[in-house]
Amino acid sequence: MADAGSLVIKGGQVVDATGERTADVVVVDGRITAVGTGLSADRTLDATGCIVAPGLVDIHSHLREPGKEEAETVETGARGAALGGYTAILAMPNTTPAIDSAAVVQQVLELGRPAPCDVFSSGAITVGRGGEQLAPMAEMAALGVRIFTDDGAGVQDNGLMRRAMEYASGLGVTLAQHCEDDALCGGGHMHEGEWSARLGIPGQPAEAEELMVMRDIALARLTGCRIHFQHLSTAGSVAMVRAAIASGLPVTAEATPHHFTLTHAECQGYDPVFKVNPPLRTAADVDAVKGALADGTIGIIATDHAPHAPETKELPFDQAPPGMLGLETALALALTELDLPVQQVLAALSWNPAAAIGVGDLHGLPVEAGNPANLCVIDPEATWTVRGSAMASRSTNTPFEGRELRGKVRHTVLHGEPVVVAGEPQR
Structure with a gap:
């Protein structure tokens, strides 16, 4: 049975300092609790076709x-x-x-x-x-x-x-x-x-x-x-x-x-x-x-x-x-x-x-059980066009206006909580 309040990032390719592997990632109370296949939880973030990374x-x-x-x-x-x-x-x-x-x-x-x-x-x-x-x-x-x-x-x-x-x-x-x-x-x-x-x-x-x-x-x-x-x-x-x-x-x-x-x-x-x-x-x-x-x-x-x-x-x-x-x-x-x-x-x-910058105890850690759940999920093949007016900044001064780029963040998880889901801010 899934833990109360648990979250699974499902179907992604985990890439971190230790290497690459296909795995689901379960998060409870701000920490990774399990990394493996066939895992479930109360909430699911779809990572199909994506990279799951620190x-x-x-x-x-x-x-x-x-x-x-x-x-x-x-x-x-x-x-x-x-x-x-x-x-x-x-x-x-x-x-x-x-x-x-x-x-x-x-x-x-x-x-x-x-x-x-x-x-x-x-x-x-x-x-x-x-x-x-x-x-x-x-x-x-x-x-x-x-x-x-x-x-x-x-x-x-x-x-x-x-x-x-x-x-x-x-x-x-x-x-x-x-x-x-x-x-x-x-x-x-x-x-x-x-x-x-x-x-x-x-x-x-x-x-x-x-x-x-x-x-x-x-x-x-x-x-x-x-x-x-x-x-x-x-x-x-x-x-x-x-x-x-x-x-x-x-x-x-x-x-x-x-x-x-x-x-x-x-x-x-x-x-x-x-x-x-x-x-x-x-x-x-x-x-x-x-x-x-x-x-x-x-x-x-x-x-x-x-x-x-x-x-x-x-x-x-x-x-x-x-x-x-x-x-x-x-x-x-x-x-x-x-x-x-x-x-x-x-x-x-x-x-x-x-x-x-001395924050390696919280960020950039391998995607392993016990580590803080500060993660991003990246669709490496998604293409998108840069528009300064569409960015979150109060300013728009991007030199890449109109350029088509490859690779887009699908989800971002901070201390175990999704703050970006399907490319949309949650708070």
Whole structure:
């Protein structure tokens, strides 16, 4: 007899870090209680023809709240995440005020409690993300913050970054860097190259990213601090990170879907929807990022979900803010554009980022009895067309408008309860 309140995800192909097998999955009281064939329960989620996987985890989401709720709120961002198969997301600190204190961390965590996915908070490395004074990382770490970043800006001062890394090493936390040398890229609005010259738009050279990657690898060697490189976008950056990992340094890296699918040629129509930071690069850079995902140099796919109110993205290219939506399209873009086994794609979207942000005890775990039931059910063959207006976000700035993608989330289960059923939000 089925347990009261039990749920079965039936008829799917389970894919997790341990491998693949055809199995039903029974969930009771927020945990997986059985994985096998011919199982039943009080409620059924149909997974016929689908993949049943650990829920996805995004290490890089801009939820805008507090301060820019016209673009996004924690609730709307989390709803989009659940629709995209995510059961956990990490909020970036470039809010207003910045997440640079225990008080703001607590505010974000409270806003996330009723959300349809788990919302974790990063913390700023410096006060106000101003790059001048270290933020009270110990106070934020005491609330569970494990990733610190000034994302949206790189820490420019070499000495300050060294002190931050020494401080972080003592706390056992990770620093994540937005690699961008302001002296080289200040005033640039796209990649510096053939298309910036044709369009007359000031550019940001690849070296602006690569110099900071080089510096932080050296500082990681000096301090022993774990460093995570956000949204790598150039072949040179990839090569340096590959060498750093091979030498045994505590280095990890992420790539975004737009950096493995789009090039700077997209900017030729002066449409600010293609403006992002770091900018879209060359086809050779895209190939390098894809290669790094294939060989594991880049072990994480992060969305860099960056909503902006429509009126700001309608400004001229040089005045519009950089950023693109990502939570509802990341999985499908990875399945459509990357020639990788589905298990490797899911590793980059689920258990690798879960480990990187210190939530691997709740998310990304194998689909086995006793583990928390944070799961997503994916139809790998479903095709759909991207429409910004149909997304859960308060913003619509997707660069993939009108593109047909393969792979769609059918169900998402958070702590044992369905929050997306048949592609529709349940709360």
